[in-house]
Amino acid sequence: MDARVWEWRVATSEHPRPEGEQQLIERCRAGDMEAFGALWEQHRSAVFRSILGIVNNPQDAEDLTQEAFLRAYRALNSFRGEAQLRTWLVRIGVHLAIDHVKRKKAHPEVSLDWDVGGGLADIDPHAAAERNELRETVRKAIEALPPHHRAVIVLRDMEGMDYSEMAQALGCSVGSVKLRLFRARRLLKQRLEVLLGGSR
Amino acid sequence: MKRLLCRWVEYYLALSDEDMERALPAWVRRHLDSCAHCQAALEAYRHTLDMVHQYAQLLPSAPPEGWRPLEVNLARPRRAVSWQQVVFATGVAAALLWAVVLWQRGVVLVDEQNAPSRLAQGGIAPQRVEGMPKRQSFVSAPPAPVRRNMSEPQEPRQAHPVTPQLPAPANRALPATPPPPKQVVVATQPKQVNPPAAAHVTAAEPLPEPLAPVQPVLAEASPSSSGEVPEAYILQPAYAAAAGGVE
Numbered sequence: 001m002d003a004r005v006w007e008w009r010v011a012t013s014e015h016p017r018p019e020g021e022q023q024l025i026e027r028c029r030a031g032d033m034e035a036f037g038a039l040w041e042q043h044r045s046a047v048f049r050s051i052l053g054i055v056n057n058p059q060d061a062e063d064l065t066q067e068a069f070l071r072a073y074r075a076l077n078s079f080r081g082e083a084q085l086r087t088w089l090v091r092i093g094v095h096l097a098i099d100h101v102k103r104k105k106a107h108p109e110v111s112l113d114w115d116v117g118g119g120l121a122d123i124d125p126h127a128a129a130e131r132n133e134l135r136e137t138v139r140k141a142i143e144a145l146p147p148h149h150r151a152v153i154v155l156r157d158m159e160g161m162d163y164s165e166m167a168q169a170l171g172c173s174v175g176s177v178k179l180r181l182f183r184a185r186r187l188l189k190q191r192l193e194v195l196l197g198g199s200r
Numbered sequence: 201m202k203r204l205l206c207r208w209v210e211y212y213l214a215l216s217d218e219d220m221e222r223a224l225p226a227w228v229r230r231h232l233d234s235c236a237h238c239q240a241a242l243e244a245y246r247h248t249l250d251m252v253h254q255y256a257q258l259l260p261s262a263p264p265e266g267w268r269p270l271e272v273n274l275a276r277p278r279r280a281v282s283w284q285q286v287v288f289a290t291g292v293a294a295a296l297l298w299a300v301v302l303w304q305r306g307v308v309l310v311d312e313q314n315a316p317s318r319l320a321q322g323g324i325a326p327q328r329v330e331g332m333p334k335r336q337s338f339v340s341a342p343p344a345p346v347r348r349n350m351s352e353p354q355e356p357r358q359a360h361p362v363t364p365q366l367p368a369p370a371n372r373a374l375p376a377t378p379p380p381p382k383q384v385v386v387a388t389q390p391k392q393v394n395p396p397a398a399a400h401v402t403a404a405e406p407l408p409e410p411l412a413p414v415q416p417v418l419a420e421a422s423p424s425s426s427g428e429v430p431e432a433y434i435l436q437p438a439y440a441a442a443a444g445g446v447e
Contacts, residue, residue, distance in 0.1 A: 045261050047258075048261075049262075052259055132441075134254055157256065158259070178215055182214045185245065
């Protein structure tokens with residue numbers, strides 16, 4: 001495995017509870033928008049990436065991230081603190097993303113491509129082409145998955161959550177999470193084999 | 201065709217991550233050593249996870265810098281009244297209106313049903329439409345039956361004039377017929393409703409003879425000008441019905 005990916009997984013799998021998060025939550029409940037802005041800065045990346053992995057559209061992911069934080073702000077009094085705030089926020093975002101995918105499946109739209117990584121600083125056109133090919137292949141394979149399977153792939157393989165966190169985020173048991181992850185990975189493997197076999 | 205054991209092994213292979221070698225059970229590892237198909241599956245899952253991890257690295261990590269539409273959206277004023285409250289208030293208003301309508305209709309029906317009894321009790325006489333022969337004119341009912349001394353002179357009753365309620369053309373179309381003579385029921389003897397109590401009757405006294413039933417006599421009230429008939433003996437139809445006597 002690539003060392004960079006390994007470091008990323010280790011970094012994302014450890015989510016120590018930030019100091020003063022409970023105080024920030026209490027201040028948010030009292031209507032302090034600065035405290036909510038601090039929570040926004042802490043967790044917006046995780047929520048955005050979770051949503052983006054499911055919807056595969058950065059514009060939609062931005063809108064859904066905003067919507068997820070809005071809902072979290074309005075429902076902050078119902079947060080009991082049993083799970084981490086990040087898990088709770090990701091759960092809101094994942095449910096929004098799943099609903100969005102279902103709605104979009106009923107009313108398909110033309111998805112816009114977006115530029116990721118490198119940009120103008122990328123001076124190796126060969127590496128850029130490989131990266132774009134990889135991105136498109138995996139993206140097509142993930143888009144072929146049902147929304148609930150996309151969610152477990154994103155939470156486990158992109159956000160590095162453990163099974164208990166995934167169960168809290170998805171609102172199901174650990175056994176259901178494992179079974180869903182098994183089916184999702186099997187479907188993803190089959191889909192990638194078809195796509196890579198066709199491209200070769 | 202895949203064997204059943206290979207299907208079970210695939211479950212572990214799919215769920216195993218980078219630490220798959222340590223997490224796999226011993227019987228799975230023994231099977232992997234002897235099954236080429238499962239070894240290929242293991243490599244395929246590794247390759248799949250590797251691609252997903254690389255794909256995750258290519259995704260943007262956060263929204264664009266300086267993107268703070270949350271403040272704008274939070275500052276957006278919310279609706280003072282939600283649509284649920286509007287629907288609830290509308291429903292309550294409709295229910296109240298319907299209840300008022302039903303109550304009004306119920307009052308009208310009760311009035312229509314109680315009209316004779318109220319008339320007998322001295323209520324307000326309903327207005328009649330001119331042109332109805334039998335009810336064109338009538339004598340209004342007296343007030344509620346109050347036991348009064350028959351010897352006292354009674355004030356003469358006045359018949360309420362009937363006001364036409366039809367519109368002018370229809371009213372003009374009706375023939376101008378003279379009002380028929382008033383008919384009143386004259387009873388020769390007021391009917392005794394309650395028989396005398398037995399406690400008042402002594403054993404020495406003989407029982408009084410039962411009174412003869414009242415025989416109504418129709419007499420012309422107008423143009424009778426004699427005035428011989430005492431006013432107290434003039435029973436109005438409704439009064440007689442209320443008293444349980446003749447109708």
